[in-house]
Amino acid sequence: MAGIYIHIPFCKKACFYCDFHFSVSFKSKLDILQAINTELVRRRSFIGDEQVETIYFGGGTPSVLLGSELDQIMTSINRLYSVAENAEITFECNPDDLTLEYLKVLKKAGINRLSLGIQSFNDEHLEWMNRSHTNDQSLQCIQDASGLGFKDINIDLIYGIPQLSEDEWKDTIELALALPVNHLSAYSLTMEENTPYNKLVKQQKYQKPDDDLASVHFEVMVNAVEKAGWEHYEVSNFCKAGNYSKHNTAYWQNKKYLGIGPSAHSFDGVNRSWNVSSNVQYLEKIESNLEPYKTELLTNEDRLNETLLTGIRTKWGVDLVELRSEYKYNLMELFPVMIAEWQLKEWVVIEEENFRLSSQGLLFADYIASELFSVSD
Numbered sequence: 001m002a003g004i005y006i007h008i009p010f011c012k013k014a015c016f017y018c019d020f021h022f023s024v025s026f027k028s029k030l031d032i033l034q035a036i037n038t039e040l041v042r043r044r045s046f047i048g049d050e051q052v053e054t055i056y057f058g059g060g061t062p063s064v065l066l067g068s069e070l071d072q073i074m075t076s077i078n079r080l081y082s083v084a085e086n087a088e089i090t091f092e093c094n095p096d097d098l099t100l101e102y103l104k105v106l107k108k109a110g111i112n113r114l115s116l117g118i119q120s121f122n123d124e125h126l127e128w129m130n131r132s133h134t135n136d137q138s139l140q141c142i143q144d145a146s147g148l149g150f151k152d153i154n155i156d157l158i159y160g161i162p163q164l165s166e167d168e169w170k171d172t173i174e175l176a177l178a179l180p181v182n183h184l185s186a187y188s189l190t191m192e193e194n195t196p197y198n199k200l201v202k203q204q205k206y207q208k209p210d211d212d213l214a215s216v217h218f219e220v221m222v223n224a225v226e227k228a229g230w231e232h233y234e235v236s237n238f239c240k241a242g243n244y245s246k247h248n249t250a251y252w253q254n255k256k257y258l259g260i261g262p263s264a265h266s267f268d269g270v271n272r273s274w275n276v277s278s279n280v281q282y283l284e285k286i287e288s289n290l291e292p293y294k295t296e297l298l299t300n301e302d303r304l305n306e307t308l309l310t311g312i313r314t315k316w317g318v319d320l321v322e323l324r325s326e327y328k329y330n331l332m333e334l335f336p337v338m339i340a341e342w343q344l345k346e347w348v349v350i351e352e353e354n355f356r357l358s359s360q361g362l363l364f365a366d367y368i369a370s371e372l373f374s375v376s377d
């Protein structure tokens with residue numbers, strides 16, 4: 001099984017917190033799409049005859065594509081790759097792009113899963129983040145998508161916004177769970193280097209994210225989602241019974257994926273590669289028939305640490321037998337005291353050679369994984 005990720009590096013506006021690769025200038029859009037098609041041709045051997053079970057359009061904002069542009073990419077993928085009949089095909093969209101007409105275009109193109117950048121149901125907060133849509137547009141597009149028969153719909157939300165009260169966040173989650181969607185991804189607001197948010201905080205125009213408030217929001221969210229009978233299956237991801245994102249789950253299970261477009265990453269089980277995060281340089285490389293990516297061969301230790309980090313962040317945890325046999329790594333013997341402490345705090349559950357975090361423990365997943373990392377002398 002393999003996946004394909006397509007990065008569409010354009011956005012109408014720059015959300016102030018965002019450090020993904022995108023451009024608000026659409027001047028090179030046609031050239032980039034041409035280059036993406038060329039890269040799809042050139043990297044065909046990466047996947048070979050393996051079945052493609054997931055395709056994911058991310059960005060940037062894929063919903064800035066015209067129907068004809070999306071059709072062209074889908075036609076290339078279907079012509080060049082062996083796409084499974086029931087492949088999950090996800091398309092990230094912003095609500096202001098999702099008119100009824102555009103939703104019909106997506107359906108016709110074969111998109112069967114939508115991931116909507118909702119972020120907040122509060123217009124003031126949306127404006128504060130410099131988002132391009134309004135709350136009315138969010139609610140309308142979800143109803144329209146559901147009415148058109150889209151069954152797999154994810155919404156993205158952001159918590160830890162300094163002026164978002166605990167009560168309002170609780171209402172936000174309850175509203176999300178009442179909508180016709182079956183997946184929720186929620187991320188804590190972070191202040192990354194080289195973002196407008198970072199500058200605004202330095203200029204004392206905006207408040208920093210509040211980590212304590214974010215922890216409270218996380219707990220509120222976990223309780224509300226579990227009360228509603230949804231599954232908390234990865235630190236930031238929740239779904240109605242069994243409606244996991246197949247594409248993202250494959251990442252966390254170290255499956256093979258090919259990333260196409262500026263800044264896209266690929267992984268073949270042992271090598272990780274990443275395309276240049278610049279539209280101009282990506283075009284230059286493709287037009288000069290050069291590889292647009294750099295590659296790193298992962299050591300055993302790298303692969304072990306990735307397995308720990310990604311596994312611990314999911315409800316499936318890590319298999320202690322596999323860690324011992326594949327990596328000669330005996331977690332229980334290496335960290336008995338620390339693990340006992342985490343068990344006392346009810347952060348960790350160990351059952352039948354499986355090590356996983358409880359819902360509360362998932363809040364500390366990155367810290368726990370970093371404590372367990374293998375580091376060479």
Ligand code: SF4
Nearest residue numbers: 011014015018059060
């Ligand atoms: S729409 Fe998405 S990718 Fe574009 S700036 Fe906003 S958060 Fe970043």
